[in-house]
């Protein structure tokens with residue numbers, strides 16, 4: 001029975017400042033490093049041995065993975081980084097303070113932007129200097145797939161090809177997999193894996209730095225879910 005572990009990155013510097021982050025590449029805060037270290041200790045205590053790691057191309061998730069793996073003596077395992085596991089792109093909200101946005105646009109609007117399944121945030125234009133099109137790490141992508149803002153639905157749609165092509169085949173081959181990613185890319189995968197409805201997904205939160213361990217059957221149905 002394969003095990004699948006999701007871990008949202010530890011607290012980031014922008015989580016600490018309460019800023020919309022999305023594809024902006026910010027570092028872990030001191031607390032975030034601590035959370036990742038704790039996560040690694042818990043994985044070690046639980047005796048979970050991984051065969052493969054996946055993460056995004058964003059520093060906060062990569063570092064969380066490395067710290068947790070090092071702490072559990074598994075830094076050597078194969079790992080793959082992909083933009084498809086990035087945080088959802090928060091469009092023109094990126095860099096704005098979440099509390100100030102709620103004062104400006106209203107609590108309800110901001111909650112809808114943050115948690116609804118299919119409402120898009122205000123989009124970032126492709127000629128905006130903050131556009132991901134200006135970043136070397138996305139230079140090999142077809143510019144059409146580089147988003148200017150995503151809702152959870154679009155995030156799920158860009159995560160799924162990677163799940164189908166890489167993660168699911170590993171699990172079907174019996175490998176234990178860890179995915180270190182982000183609040184919303186992991187909410188999208190959780191929705192898929194647990195069959196959560198478009199309405200109910202609004203209530204799902206991912207804690208920073210907390211491993212979520214799934215036992216799956218040989219058809220990748222969830223047998224057990226445990227938060228460490």
Ligand SMILES: O=C(O)[C@H](O)COP(=O)(O)O
Pocket residue numbers: 019020021022023087090114182183184
């Ligand atoms: O991108 C961000 O701002 C956070 O990592 C996730 O934010 P959210 O909880 O507002 O979706």
